[in-house]
Amino acid sequence: MKLSVIGCGYLGAVHASAMAELGHEVVGIDVDAAKIEQLAAGTPPFFEPGLPEILTSAGASGRLRFSTEMAAVAESTVHFVAVGTPQMRDSHAADMRYVDAAIDALIPFLKEGDLVVGKSTVPVGTAARLAKKIADSGSGAMLAWNPEFLREGFAVKDTIEPDRLVYGVADERAASVLDEVYATALGTGTPRIITDYATAELVKVSANAFLATKISFINAMAEIAEVTGADVGQLADALGHDARIGRRFLNAGVGFGGGCLPKDIRAFTARAEELGRGESVAFLKEVDSINMRQRQRVVDLAVEALGGSVNHKRVAVLGVTFKPESDDVRDSPALDVAVQLKGLGAQVIATDPQGIENARGRHPQLDYTESVDEALAGADLVVLATEWKQFRELDPAWAATLVSGQTVIDGRNVLDAAAWRAAGWTYRGMGRP
Template identity: 80%
Template sequence: MRISVIGCGYLGAVHASAMVELGHDVVGVDVDGAKIAQLAAAKPPFFEPGLPEILTSASASGRLRFSTDIADAADATVHFVAVGTPQTRDGRAADLSYVDAAIEGLLPFLKPGDLVVGKSTVPVGTAARLASVIAGRGNGATLAWNPEFLREGYAVRDTIEPDRLVYGVADERAAAVLDEVYAAALAAGTPRIVTDYATAELVKVSANAFLATKISFINAMAEIAEATGADVTQLADALGHDTRIGRRFLNAGVGFGGGCLPKDIRAFTARAEELGRGESVVFLKEVDAINLRQRQRVVDRAIEALGGSVHGRKIVVLGVTFKPESDDVRDSPALDVAVQLKGLGADVVATDPQGIENARLRHPQLSYEPDLDLALRDADLVVLVTEWRPYRDLDPVRVGASVRARTIIDARNVLDPETWRAAGWHYRGMGRASGASVLS
């Protein structure tokens, strides 16, 4: 099929490349000329495992091209809208200006039979409004909503081999077109749910709200565990054996971040209030508050570990991205912790395998060191905040020979406490049982 993807950021660039992998001819369109130039040269403008390979392959095939001119989408019959919906500057609601601009830009080039497919995460009711806008032009095009469920670090696989496909459609023809787009995934047995616009919109935000709630729940339990001497990791293991609960996303730590969960639960709450149903999701405000509180708890641990003040002490922060296998520092708990410690007068040195340049653009006041060994040298405190594999695999004996003081805060609960204590480290996790060598 001939497909256009409007918006070539994280979602759009992956989607465009993956659609070629699935056998389609694709043009990606974006207003950012620098980004388009990079993609046209088969160079991803961000880090995502697997994307360089499929982008190179798709470009070499001649079936993928990029443009800054939306008129180049005119030959396509399926148009995916994959632009961002950030949080508004003055509130919690989603900023739909990019979505609206993409639809307005497409309207002059839509033909009878064309299908516009929303991928962006939007407040419920948006699709119905946009469907009216398209229908009002009398161009014979229709709208579908097909939410994305990508995980950064696994986005390529999640696009090519999705765990489910959700179609929000107004007629059977739109569903049939999407079936053709996703023929390979459907042939592989991917579950398919055909529903209305509102339900399709709610699936995405509800999934994010549920995951955020699960993460904040176990972090709330971590606070109780610390107050009682319990171990939240063992608690999560025991809870995870209950098939109604499950173990995934039940890891206590510094909390969630990134460009999706935080802004999506805030936008969901704002939309519910607009609908007069704010009381239905009022708990999400506490989910958000618990999540943000985790960052402060890590900072408080650092202050305690250094005897009541971090001023002038060298603190090495392991990780600046919001999760491993990504260079995304949007609403990153790791970067937030580093900035807070810097504000308290600490000599903060932050390191990360992929996120340093993006972090430097946002917070140039921090010191960054890409070489892990150099970063750790003469540290008074080590704070592990993003669970990259190199940090999970650190040898406490070897690291101990580099630092000034063997004190570590494991803000993701990914290290083995006894191994680190046996190597002479003062270890402190999040909601984990105290040991004799743990600082109180």
């Protein structure tokens, strides 16, 4: 099929490349000329495992091209809208300017029978509004809402082999077109849910809200564990054996971040308040509050570990991205902790396998190094803030030969506490004795 993808950020670039890899003819559109030039050259503007390979492969096949001109979509019959919906500067609501601008720019090129497919995470009610706009244009095009469920670090797999496909449609013809687009996934048994616009929009934000709630729940239990002497890791293991609860995402730590969960739950709350049902999701404000407290808790542990002050102390922060296998530092708890420690007078040396360039762009006041050895050298305190494999597998005996003070704060509860203590370290975890 001939597809277009409007917006070539994280979601759009992955989707365009994956669709071309599956055999479709795809054109990616973005207003950022530098980004388009990078993608056309086969170089992703961000780190995502597996993306360089399919971007290169699809480009070489001739099935994938990129442009800054909306007119390039003229031959396409299915148009995916994958632009960002960031949090507004003056409220928690989602900023819909980019989605609206994309639809407005696309409408003049729509033809009878074309399908516009929303991928962006939007407030419920958006699809119905945009469907009316498309209908009023007289183009004869249809709208569907097809939310994405990508995990950074696994986005390529999640696009090619999704765990479910959700179609929000008002016309059965739209579902038939999407079946053609996703024929490969459907052929392997991927579940398909056909529903209305509002439900499709709510599936995405409610999934993120539930995930955020689960993470904040175990972090709340970590707060209780710390004052009672309980072990939140063992608590999570015991809870996880209950099939109604499950063990995944019951890992206490510095909390969640990134470009989706924090802003999505805030936007969901804002939209519920607009609908007069703010009380229904009022608990999400506490979910957000618990999450932010975890960052402060790591800072407090650092201050406590260094005798009441981090001023003029050298602190090695291992990790600046919000999660491993990503270079994303948006709303990163790890980077936030590093910045807070710097603000308290610490000499912060931060390291990360992929996120240094992005972190430096946001917070140039920190010192960065690509070398773990250099980060640890002479450190009075070590803070593990992002659970990259190379940090999880650090040899505590080797690390002890580099530092000035053998104290480690495990902000992700991923280190072997017994092994680190046996090597002479003072170990502090989140909700662990």
